[in-house]
Amino acid sequence: MSGGTRASAGAAPGADAALFEYVLRLGDNDVILAQRLAEWVGHGPVIEEDIALTNVGLDLLGQGRMWLQYAGEVEARLAGTGRSEDELAFLRDGGAYRNVQLVELPNGDFAATMARQFYFDHAHLLLLRALARSADPRVAEIAAKAAKEVDYHAQRSADWVIRLGDGTAESRARMQRALDRLWPYTGELFATDAVDRVLVAAGVAADAEALRAPWLATVERVLAEATLSLPAGTWMHGANGRGGRQGVHTEHLGHLLAEMQFLQRAYPGARW
Amino acid sequence: MSNEWPLWEVFIRSQHGLAHKHVGSLHAADAEMAVKNARDVYTRRNEGVSIWVVRSADITASSPGDRDALFDAAKSKVYRHPTFFPMPDEVKHL
Amino acid sequence: MYAQMVETGQKSVRALADMSSEERAFQQRIDADVKVEAADWMPDAYRRTLVRQIQQHAHSEIVGMLPEGNWITRAPTLARKAILMAKVQDEGGHGLYLYAAAETLGVSRDQLIADLHAGKVRYSSIFNYPTLTWADIGAIGWLVDGAAIMNQIPLCRCSYGPYARAMVRICKEESFHQRQGYDIMMKLCQGTAEQKAMAQDALNRWWWPSLMMFGPPDADSVHSAQSAAWKIKLLSNDELRQRFVDQTVPQADYLGITMPDPDLKWNAGRGHYDFGAIDWQEFHDVLRGNGPCNRERLATRVQAWEEGAWVREAALAHAEKRADRGDELG
Numbered sequence: 001m002s003g004g005t006r007a008s009a010g011a012a013p014g015a016d017a018a019l020f021e022y023v024l025r026l027g028d029n030d031v032i033l034a035q036r037l038a039e040w041v042g043h044g045p046v047i048e049e050d051i052a053l054t055n056v057g058l059d060l061l062g063q064g065r066m067w068l069q070y071a072g073e074v075e076a077r078l079a080g081t082g083r084s085e086d087e088l089a090f091l092r093d094g095g096a097y098r099n100v101q102l103v104e105l106p107n108g109d110f111a112a113t114m115a116r117q118f119y120f121d122h123a124h125l126l127l128l129r130a131l132a133r134s135a136d137p138r139v140a141e142i143a144a145k146a147a148k149e150v151d152y153h154a155q156r157s158a159d160w161v162i163r164l165g166d167g168t169a170e171s172r173a174r175m176q177r178a179l180d181r182l183w184p185y186t187g188e189l190f191a192t193d194a195v196d197r198v199l200v201a202a203g204v205a206a207d208a209e210a211l212r213a214p215w216l217a218t219v220e221r222v223l224a225e226a227t228l229s230l231p232a233g234t235w236m237h238g239a240n241g242r243g244g245r246q247g248v249h250t251e252h253l254g255h256l257l258a259e260m261q262f263l264q265r266a267y268p269g270a271r272w
Numbered sequence: 273m274s275n276e277w278p279l280w281e282v283f284i285r286s287q288h289g290l291a292h293k294h295v296g297s298l299h300a301a302d303a304e305m306a307v308k309n310a311r312d313v314y315t316r317r318n319e320g321v322s323i324w325v326v327r328s329a330d331i332t333a334s335s336p337g338d339r340d341a342l343f344d345a346a347k348s349k350v351y352r353h354p355t356f357f358p359m360p361d362e363v364k365h366l
Numbered sequence: 367m368y369a370q371m372v373e374t375g376q377k378s379v380r381a382l383a384d385m386s387s388e389e390r391a392f393q394q395r396i397d398a399d400v401k402v403e404a405a406d407w408m409p410d411a412y413r414r415t416l417v418r419q420i421q422q423h424a425h426s427e428i429v430g431m432l433p434e435g436n437w438i439t440r441a442p443t444l445a446r447k448a449i450l451m452a453k454v455q456d457e458g459g460h461g462l463y464l465y466a467a468a469e470t471l472g473v474s475r476d477q478l479i480a481d482l483h484a485g486k487v488r489y490s491s492i493f494n495y496p497t498l499t500w501a502d503i504g505a506i507g508w509l510v511d512g513a514a515i516m517n518q519i520p521l522c523r524c525s526y527g528p529y530a531r532a533m534v535r536i537c538k539e540e541s542f543h544q545r546q547g548y549d550i551m552m553k554l555c556q557g558t559a560e561q562k563a564m565a566q567d568a569l570n571r572w573w574w575p576s577l578m579m580f581g582p583p584d585a586d587s588v589h590s591a592q593s594a595a596w597k598i599k600l601l602s603n604d605e606l607r608q609r610f611v612d613q614t615v616p617q618a619d620y621l622g623i624t625m626p627d628p629d630l631k632w633n634a635g636r637g638h639y640d641f642g643a644i645d646w647q648e649f650h651d652v653l654r655g656n657g658p659c660n661r662e663r664l665a666t667r668v669q670a671w672e673e674g675a676w677v678r679e680a681a682l683a684h685a686e687k688r689a690d691r692g693d694e695l696g
Contacts, residue, residue, distance in 0.1 A: 031444070039439060042432050042435040047462045049309075049674075050458050051455055054454075054455040054458070055316070058455070159308070164677070164684075170676050171683075275682055295535075296531075
């Protein structure tokens with residue numbers, strides 16, 4: 001792929017550097033959340049749910065791989081050589097990871113896993129639907145495919161929020177607590193920085209700010225049906241330009257990566 | 273024991289134009305969840321385009337003891353099959 | 367196998383002459399290869415044996431998710447991670463299909479799970495061994511799934527319809543499992559010296575337990591004979607074990623790693639490999655709960671089940687609320 005093809009898609013000079021960052025952010029969200037969901041395999045509350053949750057993890061992992069492969073191609077355009085999906089996933093340290101903090105948080109109980117999924121899935125779906133109209137054809141193509149999968153994720157997690165919210169007293173308390181605890185990590189889903197602005201102007205990226213209102217409307221509708229209350233806090237982690245998307249993470253990411261990257265780090269250069 | 277989700281039977285249409293076929297069962301709290309679980313459990317390999325679920329308890333089945341009474345009678349109606357009527361080779365399109 | 371040493375409750379194989387007329391008709395249908403279906407009359411011993419066998423098999427799938435699941439978060443590449451997740455997920459599906467087959471015999475899944483958790487029923491001895499390195503994931507796919515498939519393909523023809531149909535589905539899905547294991551082993555054996563050593567070490571630890579999966583020698587089992595007459599066990603333990611050895615040795619040769627058995631050699635006269643004595647003491651120890659991971663595996667299952675209780679209750683409570691409101695969605 002030549003840089004020329006991309007320039008004709010309407011990207012401004014320097015846009016490839018921004019595109020690399022942007023695509024990493026998309027890919028890292030997927031890979032890290034898939035890694036968290038992988039921890040559930042074999043430990044779900046009932047076999048049917050174990051299988052279903054693993055399907056979500058597999059979808060995200062597949063999407064993450066597509067984004068990271070594309071990031072490597074963009075990097076090659078920029079720097080002459082680009083990293084493979086595995087070099088990007090297994091050989092970057094936390095500070096080079098670009099996922100939002102929400103997805104790296106520990107699973108907690110089933111309510112916390114589902115609350116995290118609910119917040120994320122609905123933002124993810126809105127983002128992918130917008131990106132399906134991206135001026136960058138690869139971004140548009142990957143997003144369109146991923147949006148179909150995430151549509152189902154979003155239905156499922158909303159369903160669980162409702163079932164647990166309007167279930168027993170215990171499930172309701174657990175779900176409310178999970179929603180409240182995770183709420184401060186939702187701001188980052190809609191924050192924008194210079195990377196976003198360059199690409200939004202070029203028609204490549206979606207304006208995350210604009211997704212907040214429709215997301216909130218969905219969250220409010222689902223929580224109402226679930227007889228749960230919308231968390232009240234206004235403080236948001238990482239929404240100030242120093243969050244996961246800029247490489248600033250929680251303490252949890254380091255542990256996640258230590259586990260995930262173990263083999264590649266312990267046996268440098270080995271092929272698997 | 274008391275909180276076991278009901279059992280559902282799952283039927284999948286594997287391609288457009290084909291009938292739904294019984295593929296197995298699963299547990300779900302209600303019909304909506306049964307459809308979703310069926311999607312996750314029984315279509316992991318691209319097996320379907322449509323799903324039906326029905327509570328196992330709602331199925332009425334013929335009794336195995338009635339097998340002869342119900343099905344033997346049809347065995348003697350061989351004239352219902354086209355092969356019962358031999359046709360001369362020179363007669364076509366029958 | 368996944369169902370090792372299934373008790374039939376019979377001291378000897380029932381002869382036609384000793385049977386009631388119902389029982390004789392039942393046996394004659396089995397002899398004629400007519401499948402038994404859930405609502406058909408069947409001898410109590412047949413039903414009980416099947417429930418025991420199918421649930422051992424189902425529990426093995428579910429407990430079997432744990433040793434391999436142990437490496438999902440540490441899989442060395444994203445592709446390997448996806449493949450392993452899909453494989454372990456399949457095992458959950460297989461457990462589900464088998465529980466459903468057992469449920470057609472009039473037991474609930476919750477009851478079966480309760481029996482497992484209470485230590486009343488076994489699952490395959492093999493899952494009580496630890497997965498210590500990534501190569502163990504290769505060895506499990508290659509050897510354990512290889513042994514399982516060998517046992518499961520004949521079961522697709524077993525006399526009980528719901529079990530046979532579950533096995534057909536399982537065999538179809540499982541065909542990639544063994545290959546992915548061998549593929550991992552190939553990559554390791556073509557890799558660095560450290561990787562190859564990892565592969566050899568895994569073979570050393572998994573070879574004998576894999577042979578034990580087929581269960582005790584035929585000479586020691588009257589249960590096998592009754593199960594054979596009922597066509598819920600189609601080939602003998604020793605027969606399957608020999609087939610497995612014959613098939614697997616050349617595969618190890620190709621990898622360039624060796625079985626941990628000095629007595630293993632080709633016997634041209636028999637047309638089979640001879641192999642060394644199996645440590646049946648170890649097998650019985652593991653079945654009795656004294657394998658390296660028995661307690662841990664069971665505790666993990668119990669914990670997952672108990673921690674899921676509030677979720678299952680909540681979903682049911684919600685479904686009831688909805689049904690009461692009349693807004694159950696179709």
